[in-house]
Amino acid sequence: MKGYLPDSAFIPAHHMPAALIDLVQDQGIDTHRLFRHTGLFPDTLMRGEARLSPQDYLQLIHNARQLCPDPELPFRYGQRLFPGHYGAISALLGQAGNLQECLLGFEDYTALISPLIGMRITRSQDYLCVQWLDTCGAGSHWPFLVESAMAGLTSVTQWLSGRSLPWQFQFSYRCPPWPEQYQVHLGGPLHFESCMDAMLLPRGLVDIPWPGGAATGWNVARQQCHQQLQQLGFSHSLRQRLYRHLQKRVTAPPSLQEVAETLGTSPATLKRRLRQHDCHYQQLLDEVRLHQAILWLQFDGMTPEQVCRKLNFSDSTNFRRAFKRWSGLTPSACHKLLQALGE
Amino acid sequence: MKNLINRHRSTLVLLVVFANLIVLANLAAGDPKDWQELVWLDIAGEGGAAMLSLLWIALILNSRPGGRVTRMLVAGLSGIFMAYWQDLMDEFIRLPESIMWDHWLESGAMPLGMVMLTIGIYHWHREQQAISAQLLRRERIFREHRSLDSLTPLAGAHYLREQLRLELGHAHQSVALIMLDLHCFDHSRRLLGPADSDRLLKELGELLLLNLRQQDLLCRYAGDRFAVVLPGSGQGEAERIASELQQLAHHFAFKTRRGESHFIRVQTGIAIAHDDDEASLIERANLNLARSLSSCQAA
Incomplete structure (x- = not known):
């Protein structure tokens, strides 16, 4: 299998990008301006036929940030992302029996669930470290992607596990003038200018069973994800x-x-x-x-x-x-x- | 622009018709001047003034809802525009000495317009006073339209910090800060959906506003966290208000779009300023909030 490139158009626009489109539309902003230079049209989007490349997706994020320069945007967008209704991959996340099975979806099926920002998982003696990696050269939009991914993972793991997990957050960049967004949407200890963009969790919480876990459904969803990747021809960039x-x-x-x-x-x-x-x-x-x-x-x-x-x-x-x-x-x-x- | 034209079609049509009538009347009664006779400085000055008054009309129509005050302001500005317009015509067309209506138009429309504009501005001022009274507990000391939050019509964290800095500048009075957070809002958001959960925050903001004193200030800190600034209050008073707000939220039966009631719970964290700056005051309030959250989860 080869990797996808920034101009490979494979991301269904009605999946992850739609979360951002809906969010911006809720603010009463015109979609024509949001779709500028993305190659996206309302009618192909509504028919479910539109496919975006990572580049187009980044352009959509660029437009959204221009039209709606609210520092809350990436967090609210992230909270709407997962588990989502993206077919097999959402079924896989929704039926995960524990955190490990949930993270596997992100790690192995990046192209299906999070094409712009990948995940590297490290297990040490005390901690699970979920590190976020640039997959397609996000440039100045990197903090936006990190914030949305972190808000998304925090929210979905809280939802599926039925409790709020004591994540810690590490950022490579400096704290912007709106610390409140991080405090409220992420919670947990925040460490800025700490070399990498990662989330840490005590190791013991990784295997605790989740209430919605369903082993059979999860396994079938995993196979379906695998088939989808076979059809696409890649799993990662x-x-x-x-x-x-x-x-x-x-x-x-x-x-x-x-x-x-x-x-x-x-x-x-x-x-x-x-x-x-x-x-x-x-x-x-x-x-x-x-x-x-x-x-x-x-x-x-x-x-x-x-x-x-x-x-x-x-x-x-x-x-x-x-x-x-x-x-x-x-x-x-x-x-x-x-x-x-x-x- | 399209929106502006659609909403105020009749006003704009009337304005264009009058401007045209003036041009026609001038052409019918007088003779065009020669090229050498034109004074370009006057043309630029009077034409510019006419165009500016048109621009003001457009801005007023676009920024204000319809009504008595808006009509008055537009009528006044229209009078001023007509006067300048006739002035401009004089630069191009020589009217015979016998004609007097142009003087009436020039010297009559201007003062009439100014009087109407003045009355309009006076009523605008009264209207603004009424609005300011309504905004009192959202604004407190100064107005800054750029710091308004996009979700709720409240100011955000940046504005909160600015206000606290001002309040803490008065050394003689104590300031209390309450941080108020919805319990498990992440869960509510997924149950209610984005539209209803946004509306929940908006309505809770309105409800909290109704239960504050005249001098208090309510801001949305971020997400589902609100901040209440209580100038001149000590620990006891802050605790009383915090518990009032908690009870209030407890009895708030939010109605979803399907008409079902959704109940919420809130936690609060209080901090009283002891010669610290706004950042440390906010930090302490957040810390106390986190403590009450964890004790609530343990229970």
Whole structure:
């Protein structure tokens, strides 16, 4: 299976995008202006035939933010997203027997449920870490996607589990001048400027059974999701596929040439495709290494020296310089910051 | 624009007809001036003034609901427009000395229009006083239309911080802040659907407003959380008002679109200002709210 590109038109406009369209329409805003440059028309949307590419979807988000510059927008949009009525994937979420089974939907079927923002799950001894990853080069809309995804996951897990879960929230960016939106819509401890966009939950809550769980229905829904992905021909974006490939080999990263061979394409094509995602190979590799370093520092109790050795840096000065370039922080400052979060 | 034309078709048609009649009357009675005789500075000045008064008419019609005050303002501005319009015609057309109606139009329409405009503005002022009285508990000290929340007609968190900063500037009086949050609103939202849950917030806002004192201020902090500023109140009074608001919400039978009653519960968190700034006051109120939430869930 290959990965989808920012211009692959496969997202049914009446699924996730419709949540945003309805929300903006509720504010009394004209749809013509909302649909500008998205290639979307009211009649094809209503017939259920319209398919958006990730690029179009991002344009729709851009228009919505222009027309409705309310900081509450991403949160309200996120709260309407899941489990949704998107066919098999919604059935899978709705019948999940616990958090693990719910998150599996997001992790394995990104193309069906959350095409613009992917999920990386890390299980440490104490915590479950749900990290959000850019799949298609969101640029300035990244905070919007993070906020909607976090609000969505918080809301759907509370709804399906029948209790509010004590999530903690970590953001890579600085707290904007509207902290109240995060406090009220997400709740929980909020940590801004903390290297990654992630949600943490005590490990023990992952397997607690949910009231609406139905094993048979869940299994059938999972198979149907699988069939849908077979028809589409992909489950994740090309950027995300490459991220996952590099993640597995983070201690001895392959060259661009090798990666291209594994993906069955030429280095030139791979480079061009990555450019479409608004990134390049080295940048993606740096991102993977930074994320891995953070996870090791935060959850595996490693020191910056151990991380440096594990990532195969020749000496600590090189590692320091590289880490500073990736994150803006020195490894020891980042270590200190992440240690403080755990307390 | 289309909307404006549709709503005020008759007013606009009347204006265009009058303007045309003036042009025709001038053409019929007088002779056009030569090219060299035209004074361009006067034409620009008088024409510009006529166009501006037209623009004011459009803005007034577009921004105000119909009614006596609007009619008065538009009639006044129309008079001013007619006077300038005739003035402009004079620049292009020479009327014989014997004709007097142009003087009447120029010197009569202007003062008449001004008088009507003045009466209109006076009534507008009275109307504004009535509206301000209604808005009192939503605005408190200053007006800022940009900070209005898009969902409920209340001000948001930014406005709350500004107001608290002003209140805390008066060192001599104590200020109390109540944070009020709906219990399990996430659950209600999924049960009611987006339209009804938005309306629930709006109606709860109205209800809370009715039960506050003249000097209090209600804002929507974010989501389903409201903030009440109580100037000059101490712990005891704040607790009394908070419990009144809780009871009030408890008895509020919100009606869904299907006509069913939906009941809600609210939690409150109170903070009294002890020489702290607005951010720490808000933080303490939120903290107390979180405490009452967790004790409520444990129970």
